[in-house]
Amino acid sequence: MVQIELSKKRRLSAKGIFFGLIAAFILVISAIFFLFYPFASTEKTVYFHGLNPIIYKGAQQGNALIEKNKVYIPLSFLKKDLDNSVIMDEQSKSIIITSNDKVVQLPLNSLKYYVNGKQKKIQQAPIITKDGDVFAELDLLLSIYPVQYKRLPESHAVWIQRAGEEYTNGTIAADSAKADWLRLRTSASVRTPYTAETSNHEPVFIEREKDGYYFVRKANGIGGYIKKDYVKTEDKVKINIAQTSVTYSLPKINGPLNLTWEAVYTKTPASSTLPVMPGINVVSPTWFSLASEKGAIKNKASLQYSKWAHQKGYQVWGAFSNSFDPGLTFQTLKNFENRQNIIRQLLRCSKQYQIQGINFDIENVNEEDGQLVTQLVKEAAPYFHAAGLIVSMDITFPSGDHNKWSSFYERSKLSQIADYLIVMAYDEHTSAVTGEGSVASLPWVESNLKNLLTEVPKEKLVLGVPLFSRLWKEQTNPDGSVHITSKAVSMDTAKSWLASKGIVPTYDKQSGQNYAQYSAPNEDTTYKIWLEDEMSLTKRVQLAEKYHLAGVASWSRNFGDQTAWTALTPETDKNMAKK
Numbered sequence: 001m002v003q004i005e006l007s008k009k010r011r012l013s014a015k016g017i018f019f020g021l022i023a024a025f026i027l028v029i030s031a032i033f034f035l036f037y038p039f040a041s042t043e044k045t046v047y048f049h050g051l052n053p054i055i056y057k058g059a060q061q062g063n064a065l066i067e068k069n070k071v072y073i074p075l076s077f078l079k080k081d082l083d084n085s086v087i088m089d090e091q092s093k094s095i096i097i098t099s100n101d102k103v104v105q106l107p108l109n110s111l112k113y114y115v116n117g118k119q120k121k122i123q124q125a126p127i128i129t130k131d132g133d134v135f136a137e138l139d140l141l142l143s144i145y146p147v148q149y150k151r152l153p154e155s156h157a158v159w160i161q162r163a164g165e166e167y168t169n170g171t172i173a174a175d176s177a178k179a180d181w182l183r184l185r186t187s188a189s190v191r192t193p194y195t196a197e198t199s200n201h202e203p204v205f206i207e208r209e210k211d212g213y214y215f216v217r218k219a220n221g222i223g224g225y226i227k228k229d230y231v232k233t234e235d236k237v238k239i240n241i242a243q244t245s246v247t248y249s250l251p252k253i254n255g256p257l258n259l260t261w262e263a264v265y266t267k268t269p270a271s272s273t274l275p276v277m278p279g280i281n282v283v284s285p286t287w288f289s290l291a292s293e294k295g296a297i298k299n300k301a302s303l304q305y306s307k308w309a310h311q312k313g314y315q316v317w318g319a320f321s322n323s324f325d326p327g328l329t330f331q332t333l334k335n336f337e338n339r340q341n342i343i344r345q346l347l348r349c350s351k352q353y354q355i356q357g358i359n360f361d362i363e364n365v366n367e368e369d370g371q372l373v374t375q376l377v378k379e380a381a382p383y384f385h386a387a388g389l390i391v392s393m394d395i396t397f398p399s400g401d402h403n404k405w406s407s408f409y410e411r412s413k414l415s416q417i418a419d420y421l422i423v424m425a426y427d428e429h430t431s432a433v434t435g436e437g438s439v440a441s442l443p444w445v446e447s448n449l450k451n452l453l454t455e456v457p458k459e460k461l462v463l464g465v466p467l468f469s470r471l472w473k474e475q476t477n478p479d480g481s482v483h484i485t486s487k488a489v490s491m492d493t494a495k496s497w498l499a500s501k502g503i504v505p506t507y508d509k510q511s512g513q514n515y516a517q518y519s520a521p522n523e524d525t526t527y528k529i530w531l532e533d534e535m536s537l538t539k540r541v542q543l544a545e546k547y548h549l550a551g552v553a554s555w556s557r558n559f560g561d562q563t564a565w566t567a568l569t570p571e572t573d574k575n576m577a578k579k
Contacts (some may be wrong), residue, residue: 184224
């Protein structure tokens with residue numbers, strides 16, 4: 001039998017409940033107080049790491065090296081923070097720096113360096129190595145980049161400032177503030193560790209503000225956050241660095257650019273065979289091409305052609321190609337001396353053949369080698385500009401896929417180097433792979449052009465237009481399959497073919513061009529052609545004018561007929577001719 005014990009439950013008195021609630025309330029308030037009251041952290045943290053810290057854009061960016069009282073900065077900092085186009089040339093063991101007017105070669109651990117090919121001698125090597133790292137003398141770089149620097153007391157920090165940077169002078173102003181509140185914090189809160197103490201009336205540099213705090217820097221370079229209430233702002237300072245601006249005297253072009261390429265396959269044509277081309281102001285003969293891995297150039301130039309062109313009022317821009325060979329391009333352009341060899345030869349040819357510009361026609365390059373192409377143009381531009389030569393570069397529209405004819409071009413970078421970028425706005429349809437269609441339908445050109453203008457400024461962009469059409473041939477085989485081929489035909493050839501078939505072309509709204517089709521039952525063949533004619537070329541010029549481009553360029557002179565030159569003349573020039 002189970003025994004059950006009963007007991008009475010004690011009642012809580014009202015007084016006990018009251019004091020219990022009071023205790024709970026005090027606990028809650030205390031918790032809230034300790035949670036939200038800004039007790040200042042007493043933890044100190046190290047601001048700088050290593051010897052001779054570099055301060056750049058508000059933070060430490062590595063460490064400098066001091067050798068014989070000269071400041072050297074790491075190559076890694078130079079490439080990451082000052083100029084990402086700086087390269088190390090492995091063959092010559094040199095750093096290569098290129099600016100708008102200089103190509104600087106700095107051999108490692110040498111008392112000699114070169115500016116635009118001219119040797120300079122100095123007492124202390126501008127490029128040194130230590131413990132496997134490469135360092136560049138900072139004073140030398142001041143003549144290249146818009147920067148200045150200060151060596152700061154106590155910390156031995158090197159504060160590098162770039163032109164355009166701004167800060168505000170300030171003074172600590174807190175007569176009654178506790179010392180904890182005058183410490184510089186790692187973030188905008190007194191609860192975070194501090195980096196340094198400040199004192200009343202101490203001058204500081206104010207770099208930015210956040211959540212009621214200023215980020216300030218002491219005279220020794222150590223920085224941190226402090227409440228705005230404790231800092232008095234004074235004058236603003238903007239870094240201004242005077243640099244010598246180099247101006248070049250380049251040949252003037254009257255009106256919009258109207259260039260036509262002269263395709264020279266074996267020999268430059270005799271001037272007696274060349275047509276009158278009203279509206280054209282530049283001819284670009286394809287005279288020069290890459291011939292060897294050392295940078296040797298194959299030369300098909302003609303002084304007689306240049307003299308003829310000048311008599312007609314045309315400038316001559318010699319075209320240089322990479323022979324459209326990706327392997328040869330890489331082996332040549334990977335070394336500085338090979339690139340310099342190309343540049344030297346083109347400079348000599350420009351004098352010998354009285355050339356006013358160089359047109360780079362570099363195509364079919366591996367995507368990863370596009371930076372080498374950019375480097376060639378970047379190194380060439382200072383030399384060519386100093387020689388009074390206009391620099392132009394042929395590009396394609398971005399295709400969106402990884403192919404050797406489009407993806408290697410660094411269009412945005414090239415637009416900052418070259419005087420003109422000429423977009424080869426054709427080859428929309430080329431073979432059975434792409435399918436039948438126009439060489440360059442007008443909607444396709446305009447759509448791609450608008451996209452390209454997000455990368456290339458309109459005043460530097462030239463619209464390349466085709467003077468050729470493609471005659472497509474669909475042949476039905478005995479098994480019912482269709483074999484498609486095409487061939488490029490000139491404007492004269494296209495007109496002759498139409499006349500021989502008795503065909504009158506009709507307007508194709510989809511391409512914005514005239515179109516013709518012919519069936520040959522005896523051959524089981526259908527022919528199709530989207531015509532480049534006076535109407536098509538006129539529309540292309542209007543497109544260039546609509547987007548305020550620098551002009552047009554046509555491929556190539558021998559594909560065009562006399563109507564082409566009239567159609568390609570800008571409307572402004574046509575109106576002037578009527579007056």
